[in-house]
Amino acid sequence: MGIGPGGLEHLTPKAKGIIDEAQVIIGYKTYLDLIEPLLMGKEVISSGMRQERDRCARAIGLAASGKIVALISGGDPGIYGMAGLVFELASSTPPDRLPLFEVIPGIAALNACASRLGAPLMHDFASISLSDLLTPREVIEKRLEAASAADFVIVLYNPKSKARTEQIVKARDIVLKYRHGNTPVGIVRHATRADETITITMLSKMLDNHIDMQSTVIIGNSQTFVWQGLLVTPRGYTTQVDRL
Numbered sequence: 001m002g003i004g005p006g007g008l009e010h011l012t013p014k015a016k017g018i019i020d021e022a023q024v025i026i027g028y029k030t031y032l033d034l035i036e037p038l039l040m041g042k043e044v045i046s047s048g049m050r051q052e053r054d055r056c057a058r059a060i061g062l063a064a065s066g067k068i069v070a071l072i073s074g075g076d077p078g079i080y081g082m083a084g085l086v087f088e089l090a091s092s093t094p095p096d097r098l099p100l101f102e103v104i105p106g107i108a109a110l111n112a113c114a115s116r117l118g119a120p121l122m123h124d125f126a127s128i129s130l131s132d133l134l135t136p137r138e139v140i141e142k143r144l145e146a147a148s149a150a151d152f153v154i155v156l157y158n159p160k161s162k163a164r165t166e167q168i169v170k171a172r173d174i175v176l177k178y179r180h181g182n183t184p185v186g187i188v189r190h191a192t193r194a195d196e197t198i199t200i201t202m203l204s205k206m207l208d209n210h211i212d213m214q215s216t217v218i219i220g221n222s223q224t225f226v227w228q229g230l231l232v233t234p235r236g237y238t239t240q241v242d243r244l
Contacts, residue, residue, distance in 0.1 A: 002076040002106020003035055005191045010107045011035065018104055019070050026059045027072030028052075035072070050133075056085045063099035076108040080129060080157060109191060110155045113216040116198050117186035118230025120218050125153035130160070130167040137167070144171055148178040153224065153233055156217040168217075172206055175219055179203060184220040186231045187211060200229060 001018055004010030011019075019025065019038050029046040032039065047055055059071040073081035083103045090098060114121045126147035130140060147154050154175065160168045175183075181204030189197045189212070199209050203219060211217065224233040 001070055001104030002073050002078075002081060002108070003031060004107035005075055005109050005112045005193070008035055008037065010112070010192060012104070012106065015104045015106060018102075022068045022070035024059075024062050024067050024069045025072060026055050026062075026069060028055070028074070031072050031074045034074075052082065052085055053089070056082055056089055060086065060089055060093065060099065063101075064093075064097050069099075073106070074109075075112075076106045077103055078105070079108045079110070079127070109157065109216045110218075112191040113155075113186070113188035113218060116188050116191055116196070117200070117218060118227070118232055120153055120184075120186060120220060120224060120231040120233050121155075122233045122235045123153065123221065123223070125155060126150075127155040127157065128171075129157040130164075130171060131158035132164070132167065140167070141170060141174060144174045145177075148175045151178070151221045153221045154219040156219070158213055159215055159217050160211045161213045168211060169207060172203065176203060179219075179222060181205075183222070184224045184226050184231050186218045186220075187215055188218075189215040191216065200226060200231065 001015045003015060016038070019035065022042065024043045024045065025032065025039055026045045029048060032044065032046050045058065055071065059069050063069045071082055071086065075081060077083040086101065090101070110121065110127055128140065128143050128147065129135065132140060156171060181202060183203040185201050185203055185206045187199040187201065187209055201209055218231065220231060220233060224231055
């Protein structure tokens with residue numbers, strides 16, 4: 001299930017109800033810390049980064065044994081979350097050992113960040129993760145080229161880490177091949193949390209700002225503009241009226 005980027009504040013009633021019902025809660029420690037008040041009296045299994053496969057396999061095993069298990073994802077479990085991996089592992093599990101599954105949606109980072117920036121995703125957009133742990137760098141760059149050439153608004157997940165600093169520079173350079181340097185860019189870190197930061201900048205100066213793994217970067221398309229400190233991407237309604 002997804003708990004949204006802000007934890008308890010953005011937990012849906014459905015997700016809270018499932019957590020209340022669950023006997024076992026499994027998740028990445030950082031996400032579990034966001035819902036700590038709801039974990040009282042539960043069996044809690046937490047682990048660190050890069051242990052996603054083990055978490056999902058354990059959740060499937062415990063659920064198959066008859067326990068009610070909640071596997072926690074940040075944001076939405078179907079957007080760079082745990083839902084896909086659960087189903088991948090389940091597809092190789094004997095049918096007679098499969099538990100029942102339910103995907104509980106949450107607020108994805110791109111939703112939360114867009115709401116803090118104004119209305120940058122009002123038209124077609126592409127979401128691209130810059131992490132090359134699971135996706136080859138050349139594939140990521142190919143997707144950046146295609147999205148930039150097609151004038152999509154681009155949402156960048158996992159833009160930069162301590163060990164991975166080159167990809168964000170390459171991403172900026174690729175987009176600059178197709179867009180003006182003054183294209184609006186929004187950077188949101190820790191969206192909707194107490195230590196949230198929001199930055200409005202432009203493509204040519206994007207890298208002058210603090211960007212890390214807790215940040216989501218939204219790069220506007222050729223029509224995106226800044227109004228009163230907000231990013232706005234027109235859908236075309238006013239143009240439609242003019243045509244009429």
